[in-house]
Amino acid sequence: MNTSSGMGRRALGMVGGAARLATVEVLRKMHDANANARTFQPLDIAVERISDIERRASISYVAGSAKHKLGVFDAIRDFEQRGLPAVALPCFESHLFIDELQQNTTLAIVDMIAALFAHIRQRYPLARRVGVLSSPVLCERRLFERYGARARVEVVSVPLKGADGLREACETLIGQGVDVLLPGSTDSALSLQRLGALGVPVVDSYSVYAQHLLFAEQRRPARQIRLGVVGGVGPAATVDFMHKVVRNTPAARDQDHIKVMVEQNPQIPDRTDHLTGDGADPTLALYATCKKLEDGGADLIAIPCNTAHAFIEPIEARLRVPIINMMNVTADYLRTTFPAVDRIGLLATDGTIASGVYRTALEARGMSQVLPPPAMQARVMNAIYGTRGVKAGFTAGECADDIVAAVDSLLSQQVEVILLACTELPLLFPQAATVTRKGRSAHLVDPTDVLARCCVEFARGTPLATPASARHEASPVEYAVHANRNESNAAFNAELI
Template identity: 80%
Template sequence: MNTSSVMGRRALGMVGGTARLACVDVLRKMHEANATARTFQPLNIGVERALNSERREADFCFPGSAGHLLRIFDAICDFEQRGVPAVALPCFESHLFIDELQQNTRVVIVDMIAALFAHIRQRHPLARRVGVLTSPMLCERRLFERYGERACIEVVSVGLESVGALRAACEWLVAQGVDVLLPGSTDSALSWRRVGEVAVPVVDSFSVYAQRLLDADALQPARQIKLGVVGGVGPAATVDFLHKVVRNTPAVRDQDHIKVVVEQNPQIPDRTDYLTGKGTDPTLALYATCRKLENSGADFIAIPCNTAHAFIAPIEARLRIPIVNMMNVTADYLRAAFPDVDRIGVLATNGTIASGVYRKALEARGMAEVLPPPALQARVTNAIYGGCGVKAGFTNGECVDDIIAAVESLLFQQVEVILLACTELPLLFPQAASVTRNGRTAHLVDPTDVLAKCCVEFARGKPFAAQTTAPREAPPVEYAVLAQHNERKTALNADTLLSAIAR
């Protein structure tokens, strides 16, 4: 059951980590703040529960250790599998790993320490120095100092060995000229009121965090965009596409590269065989592969197979995420890179040609498709599918001779730009930007490379350009009825569904 929308309630998971008492206090303060708020928000909160094995292991799970990190991650994954969209982390030590945790989950982790510093900036705008009452370990690792740098606030931390030292620590920090005191450990956050009055304001850390958790904006995702790749169509072309994604990513370290998930499915029926009347329809296999990518957290999909794009209109209509149309982005590139060219040579499979996907994309941008004559188109097919073709693992010999003959036929037709419009063909022209035969030259354009560049740009934040696609199918009637009843907050039962279908 997806708990993110149970009875219209906002859902949240509570991961205590090494601070179970902190969970209790934050929950209490959330309910208190919600009860006195101008608008009451129904909440659906799940609390992490420790299994017996976890309790036995607790003695060996030190705060800030690898075991602590993995335990927190398992709890977040459990909430993710239950459909919870966001989790609270009221454990200061767990924030040592928060960036790493957020990079490896789709669940939004609401950052408690960031919320505390944002509160200080808003409520105490003149504060320049903050005194933090934390644990010796967090003091040594300078966790709060890192957050302070981001907020342009100087941090002075004290590591408390026990609650009994709290009063003395507060007085020492005040003597250091701090403007605000911030409890930065579970013990200090639960016990700060025992200190009595001090000369500077004290932040109620768990109350501030509770209020942040009631803020809808805190539960909005801000994660790295993930590319999903339909692989195996064909396998070598998939590897080539991934190489081009890496090559086109401006990166100086591993972490600068984009997230990619690949569903390698060479069992998808051959696209050209079906389009030429000799094989099985690959639509369902392509759709099932796209659905797996969608369920794996992909934000958009690339299919490094030109011919497969003949089938994407009904598939994309049923997905929640877009497919980058290789034909459209390639045609856009051609129009921008070669504004004076109106005839484009196309080397492609018989299926791609029969589907008209490139012809339509080019014509929509004022360009015409130019093909090899039939005899030489047969040699293109042989270069791709033949016993010595690219799909059989060959990149020299007969397959190269066949493609060069087809290129010469296009040059003879005076084309200035040639599209390598089958994802296997660029393997025959590695790094080649142009080709010259018998005194004639044409630019070679690799749609796989164009697609890779666009995917990198999209993953790094560039908005998707409007794409001309087939109209989306209307949702099934049962989905439409469910949406209407969700809007009205009424129950959906078999009678209302059957009456809607009958209409």
Template identity: 50%
Template sequence: MTARTLPARRVFGVIGGLGPLAGADVLFKLIQASPVRTDAEHFDVVFEQHPFRNASASRAATTERKLYIFDMIRDFEKRGVTTVLLPCFLSHTFMGELQENVSVQIVDMVDALHEYVMRCFPSVRRVGVLTSDYIRDERLFERYFGAPEFEVLHPARSAVGGVDFVTEAVYGDGGIKSGRFEGKPVELLREACLDLIAQGAELILPGMTEIGLVVDRIGTLCVPIVDSNLVYAQYAVAGQCVSRERGFKVGVVGGVGPAATVDFMQKLVRSTPATRDQEHIKLLVEQNPQIPDRTDNLLGDGPDPTVSLYATCKKLEAGDVDIIAIPCNTAHAFVERIQPYLNVPIVNMLTVSVEYLRAAFPDLREVGLLATTGTIMSGVYRKALEAHGLRQVVPSDGLQARVMNAIYGEHGVKAGFLAGECIGDVTAAVDELSECGVEVILLGCTELPLLLPEGKMYSGGGGVVNLVDPTEILARRCVAYARGEIGLANALIDSAKDACTR
């Protein structure tokens, strides 16, 4: 659990309908709790209510409730809501499932009560709770008021007929949900409170939001009874909430090319130390093969892919990704154009690859580069290498034409071929670079690792050559960010630095 910095202007969203009267009560108390002097100083609040007709706590009803709330929150997100209030204790039994899958903050009602008790009643140890059987069975309050610091008490059932006073007061004929705030419902709640006091409760907490509508009518008791709805509203307004840290999510600009995207995803999975599915990294892929060819544009006769790349990144950004990976070397010639307009850093595979070379081969002076002609002509790798004191060596024109054929040719890797002519073309280029004395070669097109696996390769002319795969390095760097091994601030700094040095 880590606290996140709250935006300067919060927009509250209150989900109504779970209990319509209780939701309206929380809305009223939220406005009441706002420390303002004029109407203009109030928070922006979105209150939406679609009556939730299945109010029972069966498993089917709970699933229906989960999906109803999730859809409401996603709608709130689109409308600029930053902070969601969920005025329903039953829904807090699965709040973790919701928070994990949305980007806005959901204010925790039971956490609000726990903070209030710790602050205002520091000596209290025995807490009585007025709630439903379902919440009692789910042990919601025990999760927050656990032993040995606290003991949670629940009212006993009536000796006559086994009546649950609290459930009857809220859901029974003529109960609070039907709009009755006097008479029998209040009497039943008072009976439940007296039972809790007899058990030794030092404080009573309502665990159903409907009770907030009548809490001031229960009458004087020898222990305090809290207005949970008011405490919840005050807690939200005070901004004391601690957000659950959502899972780190990597966004991938896919389709450039499609097979290279799958290769990157496999390497991301392979690089993640995990023993079960849930330990792997969240991944959002926007597979867009219709992004115009980057090489065609750089060579001067193809459409500009800038808008398509930017639009794809913005879709990933809207999907709450933390970083963006583009498993296409040539596309990085366009990164400096779009990064300043994004709120999420692009992990620059060229930069991280050159950093890897410098660390792995400290005495290195020359680096061979196998890449598209567009990548070579753009100078993106040359500049990145020179910034680390390294000289780029590329194939001769004739061999570069064969590298392009291995990638784009009729029998090239983009056409789905992984053997035959394309292998011969690319190994010929490796041989030439090796004969020139190159000992390390960057596979600077994401399709090339599909033909030449990373590692040592014995070429025909110059001996042993180290093949380095930027896709693999990019995958490892993304895993390092996701696991917190490298601070995300580094990605922001690096993306800004890359844009400034080109």
């Protein structure tokens, strides 16, 4: 993905951190480079907002501290929320934690130090030793040495405190046989060019970075898929679904698990009440919850509620991310796992049955649903919604007796597979794969578990067999900075806030 804005121009945020002068210098050099370029590069630039608190905090600034990290991240997050696709980081010290920043944003962070070493490799291919004039903390943390190792050049760093002693430091590095001098701090980058000829080439760090920002294509790095979960429908079922996501993830450590965000909204109106009576319509509440997940960066959405799927068609038509349809993935699983079975027992709410969501999915794959008799279906509803039902927090006693009776009624109809098609019902059959009653057996299939496995597989790179897709083009993002329509008068448009 490139850094084009919704207006067709490239867009970029600028986060100077504590290096405010560096931001100004990079902007100036970008202007000069663009004005002198053969091909004009239209570019929208937004500069981070600086609060009074941040101005006071910069006086006691410590490079790489928690305060430093959080301040830079907040600025990047602000650009992310405003819709910018990339961010420049002209502060050398902020590169101490650039990997942490990149792991926690969808924006492309343009690595200044990597660009400088790429320039050295291209401009001075015979250079084997690079002398870096940097700050004490960057020398101590060996930041440039790490970048040099990746570029296969040896780095010799000298710490500077301000611009004092700059010439002496350069002579020290030259005496150690460096082939190129690289300013690696704001002070050295702003001052080194004033020293005149030094006997070895000197990289103009901010000029190189400005050229890179203008003319190099910036791509967003690959990132881990984030699963969004519509929670609270119901609350216990959401916890059960999350447990199944964790259980179905092959992981040896915490970091191997997938990213998940849950919008827990138990105030969503009851789905069955609306489908079978005069209860409030849950469509808008479901949609609002999905939009919060989409706005929060979810790449796909799971709704661990069977009945809620009766409402998703108009919802997913207005989303930019897919909703994983639990009925479809479950029916696919049944067809693949039980190819000889064509009659599926269904334990579900009255609302799910009335909506026909499972009937439609099963019939599309050559199967039919088998329901409990009306009296047994009433016991299913009592097991779920009764005063001693699963939604009331019970998993034994009356609710279990009711479901066992309903299972018996399906077994008597010679079904070989029974769907636990309400997300509360698997709580009554923890880890059970089959059920046997009076000499008859059937496989139990938990759609929640099927959905969890599908979400994990998708997050780990397996494409959906029949992925839901957005049915409309994403609306163009409204940027905080827009192009000056008269491009002949400016090399780029910068917003200083």
